[in-house]
Amino acid sequence: MADEKKKMLTPVQQEYQELAKRHEPPRPLVRNFTRAFLVGGVICLIGQALQEMFIRYFNFTEKTAGNPTVAVLILLSALLTGLGLYDRIAQWAGAGTSVPVTGFANSIASAAIDHRSEGFVLGVGGNMFRLAGSVIMFGVASAFVIGLIKTLIKMGG
């Protein structure tokens, strides 16, 4: 795709883009990866601790403890979003905060907050899945395909 686009550029444009590229400060990749690894790991650690807590003190099994664990993480993420802290943590942590379920919750809560001024129905309701909608859509679609493959393999075996 990128190469295809490049071909449509005139030589002057290509020359300029090369010049502009040289002036672009490089993304601090090592720092970004390290932070993402650490923060993502810490979020998962918190999730693990929550799961252990639900199993030990609230009589959940390993299978059923997943739901309350995710619910608590979502609640925490939405709360931090509402308090205006999540986006600041995310600028520091990068992918570390967007990959886990907390990032998903943040995308929904932040869109809902932003569009509150347009009312509950068209504003909050209509926009809260603006970013998360594609995750849900492609998540469901790929789950369907994977499920189909699994069923077919089982039938064959």
Add this chain to the structure above:
Amino acid sequence: MRQGYQSWVFSTKPVIAAAAAIGGPFEAQGPLAEDFDTLHGHLMIGQDSWEKAERVLLEEACDKAIEKASLTKEQIQFMLAGDLMNQSISANFSARTLAIPFLGIFGACSTSMEGLAMAAQLVDSQAADYVLAATSSHNAAAEKQYRYPTEYGSQKPPTAQWTVTGAGAAVVAHQGSGPRIQSATIGRIVDMGMSDPFNMGAAMAPAALATLEAHFRDLQLPHDHYDLVVTGDLGKVGHSILSELLPKHNVHIPLERYVDCGMLIYGDNPKVWSGGSGCGCCATVTYGHLLRRMTAGEWKRMLVVATGALLSPISYQQGESIPCIAHAVAIEAEQL
């Protein structure tokens, strides 16, 4: 009067009778805080939405400029204003409040100088005695419309820029005291095929170059004519690109006299990545900081080149590149 291909020289030298700059809480922490007329402590400015807050900023800037010019709004014959919001709601709704005959303009972040050039032209051609040129931007309102929700956690690259929360307005008059508008150059759209909305400085730098080349060619001025050449919101990235492009294209502006509003407004704050941007960036820095220093006698001639990236979230999602524009206005101190 037109001179060359795309420049106007104003023989009556219209006067900037007064100018005002209003800023938000983040601008209040910047190095130029002293040069704003009013600074607000909260992004909401007592309103219930970002969009309404931006409108209040713009209205305040207009009111303040009219007041500082010792005029009433009935004496202002035309208002030229624009902003970044869809359908220019900030400008349109402010014009509703002010009830001045109104022409809406859109030049993205170049709106400030687009308005000032047109205001000077109206006054110079005796179509008006007093014209108000104004523009505004609001960080959260712009983020919401152009990028992601304001509280969404996404990491921005070092080429990104911070939209200024602020508004600037200037009253251009046919006579009186104040800095004078000498000439203006209207830019052409330049598109170098850049498509990254998080690197607008690099997209806009060639447009600034094209306008500068045209300005010096049309007016046949020596390249060191101005004591200060200032671009609107190229940021650190765009500033360094333009600094390389200028000598390459034989525009020998002394580089120590070239600054960028997007770099001035927040200083070296790493929180804003490459620098400030938005309609309010060039407007507040020019109408607040630069005009004040000109009045204080620090420089006699300056050329303000406001740069605009004319993209929309839809054009970007459809894979289009970013067309850019720049308009230049030459301002002289009252006493040369």
